[in-house]
Amino acid sequence: GAVVSQHPSWVICKSGTSVKIECRSLDFQATTMFWYRQFPKQSLMLMATSNEGSKATYEQGVEKDKFLINHASLTLSTLTVTSAHPEDSSFYICSAAHTRRGIGYEQYFGPGTRLTVT
Amino acid sequence: AQSVTQPDIHITVSEGASLELRCNYSYGATPYLFWYVQSPGQGLQLLLKYFSGDTLVQGIKGFEAEFKRSQSSFNLRKPSVHWSDAAEYFCAVGPRSNDYKLSFGAGTTVTVRA
Numbered sequence: 587g588a589v590v591s592q593h594p595s596w597v598i599c600k601s602g603t604s605v606k607i608e609c610r611s612l613d614f615q616a617t618t619m620f621w622y623r624q625f626p627k628q629s630l631m632l633m634a635t636s637n638e639g640s641k642a643t644y645e646q647g648v649e650k651d652k653f654l655i656n657h658a659s660l661t662l663s664t665l666t667v668t669s670a671h672p673e674d675s676s677f678y679i680c681s682a683a684h685t686r687r688g689i690g691y692e693q694y695f696g697p698g699t700r701l702t703v704t
Numbered sequence: 705a706q707s708v709t710q711p712d713i714h715i716t717v718s719e720g721a722s723l724e725l726r727c728n729y730s731y732g733a734t735p736y737l738f739w740y741v742q743s744p745g746q747g748l749q750l751l752l753k754y755f756s757g758d759t760l761v762q763g764i765k766g767f768e769a770e771f772k773r774s775q776s777s778f779n780l781r782k783p784s785v786h787w788s789d790a791a792e793y794f795c796a797v798g799p800r801s802n803d804y805k806l807s808f809g810a811g812t813t814v815t816v817r818a
Contacts, residue, residue, distance in 0.1 A: 629810045693738075
């Protein structure tokens with residue numbers, strides 16, 4: 587099946603520093619990847635859509651200068667949290683769209699990255 | 705506006721008993737439908753999906769779901785629950801296009817008691 591990895595699985599950083607999270611589709615090419623944020627006991631909140639070779643599309647209310655997204659290849663998208671603050675602490679999950687031949691698609695999810703900003 | 709409703713926030717079920725999780729959606733046209741499961745601290749795993757055809761779809765781990773167009777529902781079922789089924793379950797819908805963007809329900813937490 588389609589596998590998506592994320593790195594790191596958890597990270598602790600100091601306030602004011604930047605953190606990069608990588609999302610890779612291991613066995614398929616993903617022209618479209620998504621970045622989500624999840625708060626405890628809540629559903630996933632879509633932050634942005636990442637398309638290979640083009641600028642990311644951010645959801646309303648998400649600061650694009652704070653959450654930098656790069657989709658440099660068909661298997662890699664990165665999310666950089668710039669000048670992180672404690673309120674950015676969260677569980678970040680990426681997914682990659684896998685299209686089905688002829689009809690449909692699925693999103694395959696990475697295992698998530700727990701970010702803690704101290 | 706698109707919306708996905710999972711009416712049950714938390715369900716407790718005995719091991720071996722049946723389980724049904726409800727999902728209703730509001731969408732402009734019949735969307736693609738998905739159920740995902742999330743174990744604590746993990747990403748989401750796809751249980752099953754509906755694109756077209758047979759309205760009763762089979763998934764992994766013994767789960768099945770039935771699409772009912774008249775009720776705009778896509779309820780998830782399992783005949784006999786195992787302790788390992790304790791997790792968070794999310795219903796999601798997506799457009800029949802190359803958008804691929806999913807809308808998620810709030811999730812249902814399933815607790816399995818011995």
